[in-house]
């Protein structure tokens with residue numbers, strides 16, 4: 001019986017195939033497990049046939065349905081592993097298969113694929129253009145150095161013609177994977193010795209180091225980062241049934257480079273737009289850190305309880321080993337701080353809720369007859385007093401209020417400080433505190449309690465963390481190599497926390513990488529959603545300069561999002577329910593559909609309508625288990641970090657997004673006004689980028705000014 005293996009290019013399309021095509025794939029795959037090689041060739045239904053003019057003579061197609069073909073690499077060296085490469089519509093399959101060539105990398109011994117036709121066509125014009133250029137990107141490396149790193153003749157010729165990084169990136173998708181990665185590493189300033197150590201040695205199987213007799217089967221086993229080999233029938237069923245766990249097995253080049261880098265000489269940061277795999281990278285980094293020593297302990301942490309729950313579930317999927325899992329603490333920063341204080345000081349903490357906090361501020365505004373809003377005082381306390389650890393009137397009068405909008409005159413500060421004191425006195429009288437104060441207490445205690453520290457901290461969704469939360473993370477781990485690994489996206493900052501990481505003792509200079517390819521949403525959804533941000537500059541994650549979405553893209557295609565207005569909220573709820581039912585009729589599971597809104601009240605209306613129409617629903621805040629059926633309903637804030645096949649963002653009307661109450665009037669404070677507007681833009685951006693295949697945005701009355709419909713251009717295919 002032959003063996004079967006799947007290349008990562010297969011999953012890129014498989015996940016999105018319709019049910020009937022998927023079932024065709026499953027049936028075809030079973031034949032590979034049931035028939036001998038001779039029987040496979042003779043099977044009429046499978047129709048295993050060679051491809052005319054294929055550059056790789058091992059290329060074959062198989063019949064999946066009338067309209068779909070599978071593309072397979074058939075061994076011709078006496079080995080027995082068939083490699084499934086792709087599932088492609090009939091008319092495109094032959095073109096796809098004819099241009100690709102699979103080879104074995106001379107250094108890593110892994111299977112790589114290139115678009116050989118495109119490289120041949122593009123190299124001569126590139127050489128022509130380069131003849132005029134003053135420098136070439138790889139001029140300083142000799143042919144021998146490049147060959148030792150696995151670069152072969154064709155790639156060497158192309159590399160010699162490349163003059164800058166932009167050209168390399170543009171060419172990259174055509175080049176064999178490991179070779180492209182070697183070239184990327186070199187352009188990023190790594191020495192050939194470092195590339196050899198971090199990439200070649202890491203991938204090349206030790207036992208094969210001197211073996212030159214490569215067979216396709218052996219190389220497939222060596223290509224664990226891009227190919228999964230099926231060793232028993234149950235595994236086949238499992239892998240085809242659970243396609244979205246593909247991230248466990250395949251990391252894309254840029255992801256693997258950052259997640260499995262042997263070591264960083266201090267804190268490292270990974271940024272990237274929504275869906276670029278930052279969480280996936282954080283999880284794999286944990287796996288890598290655990291593999292380095294048997295007693296490594298890791299704190300994997302994030303912002304909200306829902307995100308921590310999802311990290312915990314996904315880490316269990318990735319590690320699948322209780323002993324490894326026991327060495328990782330997965331929790332929110334606040335819960336971690338709380339636990340540290342409880343364990344070290346022996347006293348349980350009772351933080352107040354946001355609602356209680358606001359109530360106290362309202363009372364203080366009344367009794368002290370203050371001219372500021374409760375929102376202003378909440379922010380002043382959070383972003384100045386707690387952020388900068390201001391403990392006295394004198395310090396407050398001198399405090400730097402950078403990022404807080406209009407300056408406060410001394411006379412005004414003199415009036416604010418008694419309000420702050422009154423607030424702190426109320427907390428103390430009631431025996432309570434705030435989460436952020438607990439963080440500071442934990443940081444203080446950790447600085448003298450080494451035994452409570454962990455070996456490494458990995459932080460996901462870092463963009464909303466407050467300086468006090470950063471301080472506790474800084475204190476949780478001894479400064480040094482691989483102390484902190486931070487992932488986040490400043491375009492998804494929805495709580496207005498602005499931090500200079502350097503100021504809290506975390507410098508990521510020289511250890512910062514960016515992911516640019518979105519693996520979640522279609523290019524159509526991404527283009528539309530990016531229009532919500534409308535090019536507004538956003539502050540970098542580390543607080544140094546601004547961040548942009550330049551180069552951010554998706555390789556997937558689908559339908560253009562639906563953006564639709566209704567005359568009343570009732571009509572909108574009816575239409576949304578109808579759309580949800582259409583998605584379900586098309587085969588989408590109800591738990592893969594989300595409806596989200598700025599307010600819970602809007603969700604109540606849609607929920608009533610869905611129930612009346614017989615559609616099961618679940619509120620995300622109730623934390624239903626992933627497999628429980630029911631359309632998920634969530635506020636925009638609660639959508640952070642989640643994803644669904646289809647998403648309806650409802651109630652996106654003029655008065656709701658941005659929500660007037662959250663926006664400081666421009667005449668009161670222009671800077672804060674702009675910051676508040678950006679926060680609301682980011683919120684809508686987060687909600688829209690949760691959708692994988694379908695996005696619908698709706699409103700009643702006048703649409704939100706952030707709805708970009710008419711301004712953005714559809715991506716070309």
Ligand SMILES: Nc1ncnc2c1ncn2[C@@H]1O[C@H](COP(=O)(O)OP(=O)(O)OP(=O)(O)O)[C@@H](O)[C@H]1O
Pocket residue numbers: 244246247248250251252255272273274275276277278279280281489492519520640641642643689
């Ligand atoms: N290497 C991979 N192979 C398969 N799927 C992947 C891979 N990397 C990411 N994905 C998928 O892309 C989606 C987005 O990944 P992830 O949640 O890690 O992105 P993110 O950058 O953290 O997103 P966000 O910032 O929007 O929360 C997930 O469905 C994930 O499984």
